[in-house]
Amino acid sequence: MLIDWSLIATREADALHDTVVDMEGWAMPLDAAAQSADYFLLSAETPCCGGCVSRNPATSVEVLAAQPMPVGDVTRVRGRLMRLQDDPAGWRYQLVDASTAPGQPVAGSPRVSRRVFLAAGAAMGLAACAPGRFANYTDAPSDASSRWTPPPGALTIDMHSHAGRVIISRDPKIGANRPFLPAAEPMRAGGMNVICLAIVTDTTVVHVGAGGNRFEAFRAPEPGELYQVGMTEFARARRLIEREQLHVVTDAASLAAMGTQGPSVIIASEGADFLEGRIERVDEAYTQHRLRHLQLTHYRVNELGDIQTEPPVHGGLTDFGADVVRRCNARGIVVDVAHGTYDLVKRAAATTTKPLVLSHTALSGSPRPRSRLISADHARAVADTGGVIGVWPNAADFPSLDAMALGIKRMADVVGVAHVGLGTDMLGFIRPPVFTSYTQLPALATALLKAGFTSVEVGQILGGNYRRVFEATVG
Structure with missing residues (x-):
């Protein structure tokens, strides 16, 4: 069953607790260079660049995959939807024991290639999007x-x-x-x-x-x-x-x-x-x-x-x-x-x-x-x-x-x-x-x-x- 992101935003997905569902969105690893990951965020929002990770619990869920899955693109994920109670990080839901779901993303899904995604992160150099050390911090003023x-x-x-x-x-x-x-x-x-x-x-x-x-x-x-x-x-x-x-x-x-x-x-x-x-x-x-x-x-x-x-x-x-x-x-x-x-x-x-x-x-x-x-x-x-x-x-x-x-x-x-x-x-x-x-x-x-x-x-x-x-x- 493919569920809509509106159920996450309104918390109506609470009724699906511990149910196997399909969800579609952007698979966003914490390491932007990763090709695959067993933990990532699935987001309804297209990220601006390769280092940008969603912080919005109304448009993202945590994914705990059974084994590493391809990340960095729009994908369909199947897993047990778990309602989180008072999660310290603020997330509302997890998909556990997740795997790639059969089928293709639905028509109209945002499509941004991984190459463009990573290149944007390198080109933009924004503090909110790309990590940096003190020695080479690119968002600081030129002075x-x-x-x-x-x-x-x-x-x-x-x-x-x-x-x-x-x-x-x-x-x-x-x-x-x-x-x-x-x-x-x-x-x-x-x-x-x-x-x-x-x-x-x-x-x-x-x-x-x-x-x-x-x-x-x-x-x-x-x-x-x-x-x-x-x-x-x-x-x-x-x-x-x-x-x-x-x-x-x-x-x-x-x-x-x-x-x-x-x-x-x-x-x-x-x-x-x-x-x-x-x-x-x-x-x-x-x-x-x-x-x-x-x-x-x-x-x-x-x-x-x-x-x-x-x-x-x-x-x-x-x-x-x-x-x-x-x-x-x-x-x-x-x-x-x-x-x-x-x-x-x-x-x-x-x-x-x-x-x-x-x-x-x-x-x-x-x-x-x-x-x-x-x-x-x-x-x-x-x-x-x-x-x-x-x-x-x-x-x-x-x-x-x-x-x-x-x-x-x-x-x-x-x-x-x-x-x-x-x-x-x-x-x-x-x-x-x-x-x-x-x-x-x-x-x-x-x-x-x-x-x-x-x-x-x-x-x-x-x-x-x-x-x-x-x-x-x-x-």
């Missing part, structure tokens, strides 16, 4: 002073990322075995050296709320459930690291050594829910899973404290949360207060002996109730520990990279350049943000220069500041 080149020994670091898609699916038919996405190649292409690769430990008890705008807890976890989620995702992180041949950073020496040898990761956890009130699990995560960055809370009010998106219960950081901060300080784990309330941050700042980070947010003059944005005082509470606030690329806050750069400038005006970093929350948004791939890092660096930052300051923002905190914490 060399408007391009940023990292100085020798500098590292670019993303303070918060789900790259590769280590988060387990809430759909039990996909669950812990959902396919990974490429992580290393986009990092190489854009010049991103290190990412804080974050598992998420409240996945099974959180979903997108009725308004469709934010995540929220919808039930209480069973005893041991969130610990098991954490162990499953730590295992997925290990598999991704092996598959992508990533380096794992565990201390200052390995950060200096590995960060320049190839794409590297700092193991992180978004939410300490997997502790389930047991302090010894901090030690277990440190030794067995190489955890070096721990965010205390996420989208449920947990044993450690209150969150920005729900009414307060504990009055901020709990006594157990303070114990976890102290244990992280002693062990050498960066403490991340993202998602925590201002009251939580204030007590964490009074408790810690090491700098805090708030890995992904943005500044607001007057944050709305239940907003993930923060006030100037909230930001200063982190900065006053010597810490760093990561600015994120949420499209609701910043409609373009230039706007994001100005948002970073506003944060720097409040807390100082030394206390601002980059937290992309890669693959963590409900709706696609303005920064969707590390191949856009050169464009962001250029936008920061345009916003008035010096080259040295750009280096601080894109990694130097977080590196200082990591080295001071981990040793």
